Amino acid sequence: MYASRLTHGLITVKLREFGLLRDARLNVVEPHAPFKVGSFRVEFFRVCHSIPDAMGIALTTPLGMVIHTGDFKIDHTPADGLRTDFAELAALTSDGVLLMFSDSTYAEVEGYTASEQVVGEALDRVIGEAEGRVMVATFASLISRIQQVVNAAVKHGRKVTVVGRSMSNNVKMALNMGYLEAPQGTIVSMNEARQLPHDQVVIVATGSQGEPTSALVRIANGEHQDIEIVPGDTVVISASPIPGNEKVVSKTIDNLYRKGANVLYSRIALVHVHGHGSQEELKMMLSLIKPRFFVPVHGEYRHLVAHRALAQSMGIPAERTFVLEDGDVLELDESEGHVTGKVPAGHVFIDGNTLMHMHSPVINERRRLAKDGIVAVMITLSRASGDPLEDPGFVSSGFVELEDSQELFEKTSKVVLRTLDLEAGAPLDLKDVQARVSDSVSKYLYEETKRRPTVVTVVQQV
């Protein structure tokens, strides 16, 4: 793995957590310090994103240069003061670029993405004006955002305490590596913070995505061991919900309001900007790099389509732009390119200690169980006569409440015995008995409950 210093630090924290650090081969790279990998020359260049040390990659291949922008936006006033160096990037790509991969996440949004500075100013205002505690929730990796919070806290005479394991680990690492700067005594433990008047405290926490076990969500639900919301508290959610998290984030905000907090979030205050370029920035990058071929990357399919349209509007012919999906193989020569195949790519499904097929029938079984539960029927038959030796046994899970089940299963028992009765005399085929019993029980339970639990039958002969 090749990574910037900060990324190296973040990866190290994670690998150590999972006991994998010793097996990993990590290399730290600096911008504009080229090196060789096989027959490729690799040079990283600085871009702006929501985290310091973000970089794009220039890969010189025998056929020409390939640029991968990584996640980027064009921020003239980034939190760490390090701008994208356009002059250096222009020099690097001056011999022409064969192919560019560029970040598409915000390709459907017109104009420019706001600068991190806007957020710094908003956080400063909120922390300066708050009369009680201020809690800021953000991604554990948003070191620049945490720096902005620390700056505002220092300016307004507050101490900062960090809650949430991943956030604490990252802050410790970033302080050690110099990516986060705080005057001695600014960052204090939770115990110290609890001794301070509320107007001298800022809490930085995880949970901006409504993750159920995160600090913020436990605080919002009144389940956190150290922190209880009181009226006068201000909570800032310095992040926007990742698609799919909207409802849990919204519920967290509601619960914080219920407890009397004042809550600020991206919809009503400028407390977050994202780290991806909008259309004008993407055009700027296309204009600077002038690639022969273009592949939009990062984002949903519609973002790739929107980015391709931008590239075409900048003069790259349609046949030299490619909207690819994971696993697509693109083959290029100097003059043309084609998608020539597909390699396996995508999610891997690990269940317990087993690697499962992505479309395992087990998944459908679980879906059905989740919907209507299960009823297991057990029958003991005489090997000699084929007759049942006992009334059928039933167990169920996720089907009916206990107090309703006894009467229902007594009636079902009669259905099973009638089903077995039809078999009398015929030679016993256990598979057939199982299937008939399951079938008649399913039908009977549907009639009675209008539900379709999974029905499984075990037959034993003694």
Place this chain on the structure above:
Amino acid sequence: MYASRLTHGLITVKLREFGLLRDARLNVVEPHAPFKVGSFRVEFFRVCHSIPDAMGIALTTPLGMVIHTGDFKIDHTPADGLRTDFAELAALTSDGVLLMFSDSTYAEVEGYTASEQVVGEALDRVIGEAEGRVMVATFASLISRIQQVVNAAVKHGRKVTVVGRSMSNNVKMALNMGYLEAPQGTIVSMNEARQLPHDQVVIVATGSQGEPTSALVRIANGEHQDIEIVPGDTVVISASPIPGNEKVVSKTIDNLYRKGANVLYSRIALVHVHGHGSQEELKMMLSLIKPRFFVPVHGEYRHLVAHRALAQSMGIPAERTFVLEDGDVLELDESEGHVTGKVPAGHVFIDGNTLMHMHSPVINERRRLAKDGIVAVMITLSRASGDPLEDPGFVSSGFVELEDSQELFEKTSKVVLRTLDLEAGAPLDLKDVQARVSDSVSKYLYEETKRRPTVVTVVQQV
């Protein structure tokens, strides 16, 4: 039920669909045609929303007038041309208003909500400029939006066909009642539409929320019997995703792009405006009605809080504004109000034909089943000796794939027999045997698979 003419029509369609029309007592009301209900005088007044015939309610009680705005926005150029009549509303409320309930859905959004006219113009442009078919997906109840589509289609020489059952029913009803106007021959059947050149067709469809069985989603997945997307088609999603639907809507858009359609949706084109007032409109309503007490309604808790803040900024004292949750009982007299209790209110959970408790243990069982599946163990013991008469039987669902299960259950069988062995000689307690077997099987399966399926054991004695 008291409803406007159009609402009456929409309700009738639904009630008929579920066979409940005969049992319903429906009354049609007109704006400013007061009537009595018990000791209350009821008068409806016209407001603008995304559907024609939207109305608020003025309820004259012995203590004073209560206003409920219903969903509203202030639209000076609504699709049906019927504006909110402020003069009439002012006259109606001129003796003072005790209490107002007002729509809070967009209380966190500054400024004004755009007019329906903006959407009409955008749809006209899209339909005018498209070279192939145009498909517009929206809510089946958005009759005004459908009118805008019909107007644009007529203007640009296209026919309109409707897909999706609820959409077809509503269009038929709205045409009959005069809420939807279309020149003879404009609305055609799918069969007729299929005979026409693509540039003479507009399709109106359900599915704007990504509902899995809706017309649009089946079309996007290539599973619709009548309509297949071809390059050149334009699809307009004239709705925004309701919170929680973001991911399915986004997947639908991606699939339409994959099939070569050009897709327009609210994020990238002005093809939808919602029907709720933003802050300036809510203030206008507060300013016009000047209620003594204020209760924000509709929307999440944070919207109610934001609306309460608006009301306070307009001079209503904090102690006369109430953020209520479902079931809260508010008691008012002329001078003050208090929340005095709580009545049962909320969701009802109907499972099959049973009314279940909202926190039924069955739900947790289903959650567990969905996560790790189930293993049922069956044991037949001799009533005389207590010894097992057969090897234990196993069935599982949602746990392991079939080819892995045989070996695993053979080994588990030995574990069960060892567990039963310990029991030898002791008097047989079936409950205890069950618990011990389930316990040892759970432990063993966790060791082997690192999964924790529900384990149920049935014991029979013969």
